[in-house]
Each structure stands twice: as C-alpha cells, then as structure tokens.
Amino acid sequence: MSKAVRRNVKKIVEKINHSSKLRTDIPAQMAVAAPPLGPQLGQRGINIAAFCKDFNEKTKHIKEGTPLPCRVWVKPDRTYELVIHSPPATFLLKQAAGIQRGTMYPGREIAGKVTLKHIFEIAAIKLQDPPNALLTMQDMCNLLIGSARCCGIEVVKDLDPVEYGQFLEERKSIVDQQKKELEEKKQAKMLRTG
Template sequence: MSKSVARLKSMKKLAEKIDHSSTLRTNIPAGMAAAGPPLGPMLGQRNINIAAFCKDFNEKTSNIKQGIPLPTRVRVNADRSYQLVINQPPASYFLKQAAGVNRGAMEPVKETCGKITLKHLYEIAKIKSQDAALDWKPLKEICTMLIATARTCGIEVVKELDAKDYEEFLNERKSIVEEQKRLLQEKREAKMLRTA
C-alpha cells in the first residue's frame, strides 16, 4: 500500500511540472496596442492584465513607425505574467513597401502588382534573418522563401528596374486596382440585396 501511495505522489509531482501555459500568436500594429477588440478579448481569455500589456507593448515599440504590423508571440505563465517576443514585420509587408504598392494582386498567377530588384530582396532577407524563427537559416534559404512570398503577393523579382518604366507600370496598375475595387463593391452590394 505504501508503494502505491509513494508512486501516486511522484506521479502528482510530475503532473504539476507539466507546462499548461498558452502562447498567443498575433500581429499587433506598432505603438497601437489597445484594450479593445481584437487584442483585448485575446488577452482577457489568457488572464493577462490588458492595460499593463498594452502599455508594455507600446513602450517596446515606440521606436518603430506607428501602425507597422509586428508578429507578436506572448507566452503566458501560470502566475499571469508573460514573456513578450516581438518579431520583425512580416515579409509581405517589406515586399509591398519595396515594390511601392499597398496591396497584393487579387490573382497572383495572372497579374503582377509590383516589381522589386534582387538587391531589395537581399536587404529584406538580411532584416528577416534577425527573427528568432529564421535565426538558424542561411541567407540563401531566406531569399528563396522571400521569392516564393513575393510570387504569392503578385510581386515580380527582377535583376534591374528602370525608375521611369516602373512609374508608368504603377500608374497603369492604379486604374486596374480601381476597377477591381469597383467590381468587389458591386459584388458586396449584390450579395446584400440577395440576403435582404
């Protein structure tokens, strides 16, 4: 009987050592963490002091341009404390910034929304290599990953880019984007009429 009791106690100690903490993975705009949805409810579910978290996050990101999306990982401990890991902005953000576009292509296989040079790609890869998840990857693999991401956004990677030609391309692209927005709005309105 005493052996089984001792065994139960040792099993109980093992069970107490299991980490039941949760990890929150989300993108939060730099300097704009607020208690409202969607961030507030996510933090509340994990019993994190929302006001303290928002203050902490905004202080840590005060040196970054406000509104830039930052992939954030929050590991919650049993005592309601947390570890905050803030990564570099997503690759798609950097690629769109380098291409000078606000949004990716609606149909990336059929259309090109922007272009970047290999130099742009290399500079973005150097920045992304600072992320903990990509810390161990060689720069060549990060560049390959970025080329794939650019392709899914509809951004073409070229060796050289002429400024005048690219400006003409972007001006043509504006009219295409406006037409796409108009078609989307018509579809939304038609859907609302069907459901009304």
C-alpha cells in the same frame, strides 16, 4: 509509493504549464485593451494595461501601425514572456514595391516590382526571427521570391525609377477598376440574399 515520493511527484506535476501560447499580430505602438487583443489577454489572466504599456514601449522605435507578429507565453504566476517578430514578409515586400495591395490574379498580372537587392535586405531582416534561425540566406531569398510571386510582385535585377513610376500610375487605374467590380459583385450578392 511512499509519501515523500508522492509529494515530490505532486510538486513536479504542479509546475507543468499546460497553457498555450498566444499568437497574434499587433500594430506597432498601437496595443490597446479593445477587442480583439483585450479579450485574448483577459482569458489568459494577463494584466491588459501593463501588457499594452510594455508592448508600446518595446515597439516605439518601429513605425506606428506596422503589423508585428507576437508570441506570448503565460506563466503560472500570470506573468508573461513576449517575443516580437519582424513584420510579415508580404508586408515588407509590398512596402519595397511601393504598393498597398497585391494582385487579384497572381501569375496573370503584375502588381509591383522589387529588385534582388530588396529581396536580400528583406531576407536579412527575416533571418533574425527565431523560426528562421536555421535557414540560410539563399533559402530565405528563395522563400521571399516565392512570396513575391504569390502577391503578384515581379523580382527584377534593375529598376528604372521613372519607368516604375509610370507603371504604378497605370496600375492605379487597374486597381480602381477591380475595386469597382468587387463592390458591384458585393452589392449584387446583397440584393440576392436580402
């Protein structure tokens, strides 16, 4: 192999980027240099303050605290490419149902309800994400119905607001009871190991 060919091969090899992309969820408008985000960025040689400022600026139109899945590709010159996806499907489903958490026993109890219109609107949002670009609206709706089922959210055609409000009030007492049981189990476990 001649020197010129070797030199060209060396230039091509140096341009290959072997760094992995960073996948993380960052709350909208709340990127800070504190852990866990700061150390993840620092390991990759990214200017943390500039990244936080850039992220917070890009997400200022989104409600503060909304979790946003992000993908960050670091280039050899320590610049980065940031792709911000829409909030996770489970987050959007729980927001539509008006609940804070899903059920502890999917299939045996109902945590909340959403209509087919909610599913369609969430599917329209999720189809904008690059990983979902090849899915049809029907595929996305089917995926969302499956996610709703896993969270204990029932999908219905129509929803009466008064009746649903009563359902949520009844559900609140069940959730409080479940939290109390979990706390008791946690305390009992701490006593056994202590």
